[in-house]
Amino acid sequence: MTTELKEAGLAPSHEVERLVEAARDSLTDDMVSRLAGFCGEGLDLVDRASRSGLAQAIPLIADMVHNGDLERISQLARVYQSAQDALTDEMVGRLAETMGEGLSLLDRLNRGGAGRLVQMLEQLESTGALEKIANTLPVLLDKLDMVAGLLTCLESAATKSKVTPTAGGIGNLWQLMTNGETQQSLQFLVSLSQQMQDRCAKAS
Structure with missing residues (x-):
């Protein structure tokens, strides 16, 4: 320096x-x-x-x-x-538990054949059947009470026919045929048969 x-x-x-x-x-x-x-x-x-x-x-x-x-x-x-x-720590534990349950559910779905179910749905979608099911299902649900009532009536009629004995003879047959309820029932069956025939003819 x-x-x-x-x-x-x-x-x-x-x-x-x-x-x-x-x-x-x-x-x-x-x-x-x-x-x-x-x-x-x-x-x-x-x-x-x-x-x-x-x-x-x-x-x-x-x-x-x-x-x-x-x-x-x-x-x-x-x-x-x-x-x-x-x-x-509690929130982390609950999140971990939720994730574990979700993974377990996915594993059970995979083991239970969820893949095959997806393939079936894909086939239904490709053929248009899935759309038909989706359109028909609401109507079917609306008529479900009627179907349940019909099955209940059939069960009651079958039970009553087993319990009530039937008497033979032409007189009893004539009395049965001249009964108004019997004629109304026969008319209902004829109308039901006609409706079923018409519906089957339209479907074919």
């Missing part, structure tokens, strides 16, 4: 010389080692930044800052952190 001052044409004073000597004496080996380590780490950081393409990422980060994308990412990170902090 004294030489540089002399070359610059400035004659150093005794105070400056003592100051330079004091600064030189105050530099211990530990300080020199730390300065060297700091310089080495700085150069290593610059080298890694250059290799990782940080120079190319800086314009993208600048665009994200101008567009507000970086702020939105930061907000999403805060929301995620808040949700993570809000999750208690």
